[in-house]
Amino acid sequence: MSDLRQIAFYGKGGIGKSTTSQNTLAALVDLGQKILIVGCDPKADSTRLILNAKAQDTVLHLAAQEGSVEDLELEDVLKAGYKGIKCVESGGPEPGVGCAGRGVITSINFLEENGAYDDVDYVSYDVLGDVVCGGFAMPIRENKAQEIYIVMSGEMMALYAANNIAKGILKYAHSGGVRLGGLICNERQTDR
Template sequence: MAKKTKQIAIYGKGGIGKSTTTSNISAALAEAGYKVMQFGCDPKADSTNTLRGGDYIPTVLDLLHANSSVDAHDAIFKGFGGIYCVEAGGPQPGVGCAGRGIISAVQLLKQQDIFEELDLDFVIFDVLGDVVCGGFAVPVREGIAEHVFTISSSDFMAIYAANNLFRGIQTYSNKGGALLGGVIANSINTDFHHEIIDDFVGRTATQVVEYVPRSVTVTQAELSGRTTIEAAPKSEQASIYRRLATRIAEHTQSKVPTPLGQQELREWSASWADRLIEAENQRERAIQVA
């Protein structure tokens, strides 16, 4: 009997560090001996760059546009640690649906039984999470991914995008959709970053999987076209990514979150703004007294 491939979707708003985090998770899993495929679902087709020395690869949509029939193997490229890299791609700007590449790519690989043929342990879908609709919702809506994780900082727009994802998961949960594994808290460098994220996950009945600090080590690695796992394997940041990868690998129980309503989210955000202003005022008064 063939082993069961664990399929995971990682969502997050653009610029939140989603592809950076996903690629380091993939690299850590490959380093641990697992067979991994990273499936980029962003129209920019840059999810797998740091797994391949900064190189771009042809996308599934590129191949489908150029050929009447496509062998799925032509869309799969090897990266660091033997990771299989696939980019769904997207349409030309202003033309077509950005989610179409995801739909086409998933269909192509499934029709040709690629996951089974490669005997994969993990398929990790790296999905743009600003808008959870159309093709971007496929890993959740169709239950392709077993577990969904979202990457969020303590910034309002990142939390807003995470809350929207929670609403999508809740909508599809009664129709066989994927469930939420938790939040990967990114760029967490201060106590109030921790407190905001902890409060949000508490109110939405989910959990933080790992706190990932902002680090110049990550920037240095990316500028060289590599993951932190490859470029700085002995760094503290690499250790954090390995711990995160282990937690995702061992994760088994996902659930339906309880997203905040739009007005509730705005009121929650405003209350945190007031708290931070008061904290800053207290700090300034303490300085004046001293």
């Protein structure tokens, strides 16, 4: 597992982060890399293109059905998509009830404890970036992802989110190995 690269894609909701990350990861699997995608967005849409738009049950939803996350098996939450890319969605609570960031923490811990990171070259976290709360910052804070890519545009709120994410990276760069991998501009048809 020493060659494992853990990367994360952050960005404002609706900016095209999931589309960008899934296309990037599809290109990597075409080059022979083994990939695990961990969707860290309560919308649970981080793997839809890879799974051919099939809805995927989330870790939190399945844990609620079974009683707790300890009652789950890895096979319950992992789905194989395009060319064998492994896909997991963390999910989140109903709006206004609970903390979606806790779902990210619970899911990542479950995956690590159950060997999901074995036999992959890349683990990619697709993370909501409008608010960098403790749970959504876990891939940065807990030194899970070494490279953070921020998907953005020239729109004010996308720049605002990118700036906040960059501040979070800087805060934890000194204590861990996390670095900004780059900014990815997803230029959309917006007023100039």
